Amino acid sequence: MAQTEQEILEGLANIVNEETGLDVGDVQMDKSFTDDLDIDSLSMMTIVVNAEEAFGVRIPDDEVKNLTTVGDAVRFIQNAQG
C-alpha cells in the first residue's frame, strides 16, 4: 500500500538513525546524505537494503548514486510503491 511522503520520511529517518546514530530530526527532505549527513557509501547501502525491506520496494544498485538527498530517496520509494 502506498504511503504518504511524511510516513516514508519518518520511516527512513528511523532507518538512518539505526545505522548512523543521527537524530531522526536531522533527516530532512532537503538534506544531502553525503554532504549534510556525512553518510558514506557503505552505510548508504545498508540504509538502502533496510529501506527496501521496510517499504517493500526494490532500489537497484545503479539507482543509489542518483539518490543525493533524503527527498530523492523518499520520492523514489513513493514512486516505486506507486
Place this chain on the structure above:
Amino acid sequence: MKRPRIFSPKGTGKIKRATGSPGSRILGVGGYRPERVVPNSEIVEAIQSSDAWIQERSGIVERRFARPDETVVDMSYAAAKDAIAMAGLDQSEIDAIIMATVTHPYQTPAAAPLLADRLDLRCAAFDISAACAGYCHAVSLASDMVRGGSATNVLVVGVEKLTDFTDFTDRSTAFIFGDGAGAAVIGRSDHTGIGATVWGSEGDSWSTIQQRESWVELRGREGVAWPAIKMEGHKVFRWAVWGMAPVAQRAMEAAGVKPSDLDAFIPHQANMRIIDAMLKQLKLPKDIVVARDIATTANTSAASIPLATERLLREGLVPHGGLALQIGFGAGLVYAAQVVELP
C-alpha cells in the same frame, strides 16, 4: 549402400574402484606475510585521503607488501613449508598441489608446477582462478580428491601479490589490497573434517570486480592502462553482506552443525565493514571467535582465509580441533563456503 558397423563394447575390463578415505580434514596450515609493513600513511597521498578515512571505511590500519623480486611462488613456498610441518608430514608425502591465485603474472604455465619443483616434487600441480573464493574452492576440490582416492595429501595454497595489479591512484582499491600467502594440507581422516561446500557463481555481475583491460587489449594499443583490478565497492558490499550471509547459513546446514557448535567464523577478509555487517545478519552467538586479520594484513584475496586461520591458531585464540565456518567470495562473482575442523 553399406550399412554402418555397430560397435559393442568389449566388456572384458572393469575399472577398479579407487581406494579413497572415509573422510578428510585439514592437517596443518601455514602463512607467509611479507616483511615490509605499509601503514596507511604511505597510501594516502596518491588518493588524497587520510588514515582516519581508510580505517573508517575498511578497518585497515596497515598491510604487507612483497619485495619487487618476491614472487607468488616464493611466498607460497614459505607458507607451504609451515603447513607441511604442522601436518607432521615430510614434503615428499604431498601428492597434489592446488594453487588458488589471480596474480601469478603468466597466463601460462601455471604457478603450481614451479612450487612443486621448489619442493622437489613431481606430483599433480595446477592453479585455479576463483579470486577471493579461491581457497575455499581449492579446499573443496582437495577434500573430494582425498575422499575419492585421487590423492592422499593435497597442498592447497591461496596466494596473491596484489601490489602488481593495484592502481595506487584508484580511491576505491588502493588502500584495500595487500600481499601474502596461506597454505593448508588436506589429508585423510576417519571422520568428516570438511563439510560439504556450498558454492556458486553470478556471472551477470562479472564486471563488478575485474581486471581493467584484457591482455589482448594491452597488446599494441596506445592509451590502454595497466590491467589493474577495479571494483565497484558499494555493489560488492551489498552482495557480500546480504547475498553471502544466507550462503554461510546454508554451509552450516550442509555440514549439519548449528551456529552454537562453531568455535570460529573465518570470512574472507574483504573489509571490516563487510565482516561486521555480515555478523549482524548471521546473528552468531557471542562466544564465537571472528577473524579480523584484515586490520593488519588488508585484503589478500585467496590468501586471506588461510592467513587468518593460521593467525588465530598461532595466537591461541581458537582451539585445535574446533569447528570453523569459512566463506570466500569475490570476483566472478563467485563464492564458496564450508565448515571445517581446525587442525
